[in-house]
């Protein structure tokens with residue numbers, strides 16, 4: 001594909017839209033073509049795209065972005081409880097709440113840079129996590145998590161429809177948000193989210209963020225107040241995380257504080273770095289790889305391993321199963337850790353760097369064979 | 381005397397026990413090139429740092445066009461019209477050469493903050509054109525899409541100069557603009573700075589290269605151990621025995 005063509009936003013968007021909407025088709029052969037996993041790709045995709053606007057463009061490494069994920073989920077569930085099961089208000093409020101929390105946390109954390117910034121965001125995240133379990137239990141319902149209840153007011157729904165039997169489910173004007181409709185709802189938001197990120201990356205604003213990453217001091221002497229730039233990037237990424245949190249509640253209407261734990265904040269860092277920080281598509285690749293392997297590896301257990309290795313002689317089978325059992329199920333994180341280490345050591349630019357290297361190697365090969373083919377004709 | 385653009389009054393600066401600047405008084409006249417010379421460690425760069433808000437002086441004021449700059453943020457001083465070109469090149473190494481010049485051009489046009497996240501770069505063709513023109517003037521046109529970080533030191537200085545010039549400041553502070561440049565590039569820069577002088581931009585220039593100083597300066601101040609030991613026209617400075625002793629160890633100028 002020609003590079004100049006990819007410089008056109010609309011070409012990129014057409015390709016991206018086609019790829020996302022046809023995911024159920026092209027992911028089916030590798031066993032990933034079912035709504036549950038596809039939804040996860042889209043939701044964490046949004047989380048990572050937003051995170052990349054902060055980390056990829058400004059270089060500020062936040063270790064607390066899961067807060068906004070949690071805030072988004074709580075807000076969405078409250079919208080389901082108090083107003084309506086329609087997902088649109090829930091999504092809207094979650095984005096706004098994610099943004100609001102990001103304004104506060106960003107304003108305070110961005111007084112520092114580098115490692116101090118990272119630690120401040122981590123501290124705020126842990127504080128929020130603990131508060132969700134303690135003083136904020138009236139809002140978060142503590143360890144049980146916030147759930148729908150039959151007795152919820154749902155004032156807007158109450159105006160239009162009789163409450164049915166059992167708990168209602170989330171919907172978009174009558175279309176239920178489970179299964180494929182749920183995935184397509186997330187997919188449309190992913191496409192919109194990607195479009196916004198594309199525009200930011202290719203705007204003067206994006207260029208200025210990159211300049212801050214490259215030499216922040218110089219920016220100050222060049223006539224820019226960098227603080228509002230950083231805060232804007234932080235808030236935008238917080239809004240993306242709020243949206244992702246809302247979509248988690250859309251596909252499964254409950255919210256728990258574990259969504260804000262530091263491991264969740266760390267996961268988005270891993271995804272972004274694994275795929276390629278600061279590239280448009282990289283974070284999505286990272287999400288795809290991590291969520292796909294998580295799905296496969298964490299579902300394996302000792303029994304399935306025995307089945308897989310049953311072709312080996314008994315003693316060898318036992319040894320192999322014993323070793324590999326540490327890397328599956330609960331041990332999946334060990335696999336993830338190893339994968340991450342290999343990528344960071346050999347491809348600091350993530351998977352995107354890998355693709356670029358393969359691409360340029362192929363191009364060189366191509367050129368050389370062309371040159372060889374051209375030589376004899378020159379001699380004639 | 382003409383209009384005074386910059387007026388430094390009673391500025392003191394100490395680093396621990398080191399008296400880097402002692403009671404500096406200096407007036408810069410509009411449209412002139414004012415050179416500051418002096419041996420290594422004399423306090424020349426420190427003086428510029430005080431002017432652009434990188435360092436706070438212990439005492440004294442820096443008035444730019446009648447307004448005290450002390451305590452103002454660096455970006456406010458930039459927008460007031462005083463722009464610095466650094467001694468060690470301060471560029472954006474990860475951006476392209478062209479982008480390095482577009483950034484200050486954007487600052488000049490859009491102010492300290494502008495949320496232009498949904499504008500395309502294509503809508504900034506004027507900024508790009510303006511930046512390209514400056515780069516052309518400084519002889520950097522051929523490689524504008526290369527990473528700035530991989531340039532030679534001399535080229536980095538020329539890039540820095542472009543970054544300052546693109547903002548059309550009223551006062552340009554140049555800290556050794558030709559250090560690390562070849563003779564050819566140095567002469568080229570001298571010509572360029574002379575040209576800009578004709579356009580009426582006031583400049584302060586710190587230089588060790590006396591060839592540069594004497595071909596450019598209208599006035600010269602000599603700094604040694606944090607004090608101004610002499611001031612005057614190039615001819616006056618050339619003949620001043622104190623300067624020869626302090627700065628040149630008695631060598632002929």
Ligand SMILES: Nc1ncnc2c1ncn2[C@@H]1O[C@H](COP(=O)(O)OP(=O)(O)OP(=O)(O)O)[C@@H](O)[C@H]1O
Nearest residue numbers: 395398400418419420421422423424425426427467
């Ligand atoms: N930020 C700082 N902290 C401590 N000491 C400093 C600082 N900046 C400068 N100095 C000291 O102040 C003195 C003056 O330094 P300055 O950089 O102003 O000299 P200069 O005249 O620019 O010299 P050169 O010609 O080598 O650039 C030096 O002794 C230097 O070590």
Ligand SMILES: [Mg+2]
Nearest residue numbers: 424425426467
């Ligand atoms: Mg100096």
